[in-house]
Amino acid sequence: MSILSVKDLKVRYSASGPEILKGISFEVEADDFFAVIGPSGSGKSTLIRCINRLVEPKAGEIMLYGADVLALNSWGLRRLRRDIGMIFQEFNLVDRMSVMDNVLSGRLGYVSNFTALFRLFSKEDITRALSVLDRVGLSDHVDKRADELSGGQRQRVGIARALMQDPKLLLLDEPTSSLDPKISREVMGLIMEIAKEYKVPVLCNIHDVQLAMEFCNKIIGLQDGIKMFDGPTSKMNAKKLDEIYAMEVL
Amino acid sequence: MTAAEAIASEADRIIAARSKAKFAHSLIYIVVLAVAIWCIKTTIIDDTDWARLGSVANVLESIGEFLGVDWGLAATLWEPALETIMVATLGTLLGVVVCVPAIWFGALNITPYAPVTYPLARLMMTLSRSIHEIVWGLFFVAAVGLGALAGVLALAVRSVGFIAKMTAEAIEDLDQNPVEAIRAVGGSEFQVFIYAILPQVLPTMIGVIIFEWEINIRRSSILGLVGAGGLGLVFFRQLNTFNYPGVTTTILAVLILILFGEVVSYYVRKAII
Numbered sequence: 001m002s003i004l005s006v007k008d009l010k011v012r013y014s015a016s017g018p019e020i021l022k023g024i025s026f027e028v029e030a031d032d033f034f035a036v037i038g039p040s041g042s043g044k045s046t047l048i049r050c051i052n053r054l055v056e057p058k059a060g061e062i063m064l065y066g067a068d069v070l071a072l073n074s075w076g077l078r079r080l081r082r083d084i085g086m087i088f089q090e091f092n093l094v095d096r097m098s099v100m101d102n103v104l105s106g107r108l109g110y111v112s113n114f115t116a117l118f119r120l121f122s123k124e125d126i127t128r129a130l131s132v133l134d135r136v137g138l139s140d141h142v143d144k145r146a147d148e149l150s151g152g153q154r155q156r157v158g159i160a161r162a163l164m165q166d167p168k169l170l171l172l173d174e175p176t177s178s179l180d181p182k183i184s185r186e187v188m189g190l191i192m193e194i195a196k197e198y199k200v201p202v203l204c205n206i207h208d209v210q211l212a213m214e215f216c217n218k219i220i221g222l223q224d225g226i227k228m229f230d231g232p233t234s235k236m237n238a239k240k241l242d243e244i245y246a247m248e249v250l
Numbered sequence: 251m252t253a254a255e256a257i258a259s260e261a262d263r264i265i266a267a268r269s270k271a272k273f274a275h276s277l278i279y280i281v282v283l284a285v286a287i288w289c290i291k292t293t294i295i296d297d298t299d300w301a302r303l304g305s306v307a308n309v310l311e312s313i314g315e316f317l318g319v320d321w322g323l324a325a326t327l328w329e330p331a332l333e334t335i336m337v338a339t340l341g342t343l344l345g346v347v348v349c350v351p352a353i354w355f356g357a358l359n360i361t362p363y364a365p366v367t368y369p370l371a372r373l374m375m376t377l378s379r380s381i382h383e384i385v386w387g388l389f390f391v392a393a394v395g396l397g398a399l400a401g402v403l404a405l406a407v408r409s410v411g412f413i414a415k416m417t418a419e420a421i422e423d424l425d426q427n428p429v430e431a432i433r434a435v436g437g438s439e440f441q442v443f444i445y446a447i448l449p450q451v452l453p454t455m456i457g458v459i460i461f462e463w464e465i466n467i468r469r470s471s472i473l474g475l476v477g478a479g480g481l482g483l484v485f486f487r488q489l490n491t492f493n494y495p496g497v498t499t500t501i502l503a504v505l506i507l508i509l510f511g512e513v514v515s516y517y518v519r520k521a522i523i
Binding site: 100118119123126127130131134142143 | 253257258260261264265267268272
């Protein structure tokens, strides 16, 4: 039973600009750790940003848990985004805020502007923040400013923020590209464990094919906005990878 | 202590710390508010001649005198308006020229001899900014006599501070990697400046210059008050002859000029940066 289904998605940033996605379709199931791979400029980031409409598609259909994503008004869209945790390549933390405040910002979809302005988060939210920080291994860094942490730790804060949302889907946009190989593997491992514990499907756009093969159960391969491969990781092989990355020199 | 208890006590600690921080914040707001009330009391309530102000009707009547446009005057405003723009443009250009040494001396990472040249440049910038353009105007009117030249000089001197400060700080904050690369190919300090520093700060510098030009249009339109030509002089004459619609007309002309400056600077900035 698929929880996310994307049909014939097309994106262009401006009327005269190039078509970034040229009709992409795929389906994600409830227990998937789903990878989107492809060379730079193939449309991976654009694709993932269409799911929570950080990018507005020009045509196509996105159904998430039975809701028509592209038909939502702004209120509905905020409700939808609240249910989708997103983890970014550059972590996208607010450097000048504490780790605690960064993590608490994951609850913003649930609280009023007034609560946010005076940072009146409930004890429940703070307890929850502490337990997700404990889960990602940052119990000792709660009061630090985000910019005092190392890259790997910063990404863990990003993961904790996403978990605060109580997400029904996790979007990962190149979560390991700013990290060294060892830390990358640790972070991916952590995300995989957490996805299982929280029973949340993951859609992950990733440059590192090795990591994709290691952690993901399904892969789609994009090349210049066209889907070149769609299937379980076991069906992926060197020849197909060569095809997907054939245009990398461009 | 179980893990859950540990988290609960940690949560209590954090909540206590956060409410303490909020208390400190509220204190700051209260102090700011108290200072504001004190200032209002001393400067406005005690200092206003309430008896002379009269009723609300009187206030409205005084304001009403300014309503209306003196069309006869409007036709004669072309020349002073043009002069105002010219003064602003010349003042900005001259300011940029004077800026060059101030920028060179004023950026810590390129200043020739930091203990002397850096404070010197900073002094230039501060002096330029801390004296009002009207005061600079009075100074130059005394030095070179009435007319547009005094206005140009006043604006040039007044512009140095802002342009030099912003550009020097941009140079201090710039990305050192290209500098390293140009040094590594064997470039001289001058070549480092031209190849690695200038291209990085040029957009900032041009943006600041355009911004300064826009502000200078505003400044030059009042410099006439001290005899430095342009729309300010017209404004002053209208006020002195109690021709209030004329005053309004001049203000409208200044407004149009400033809007023109903003439109031009918007497009120039977009084209260059």
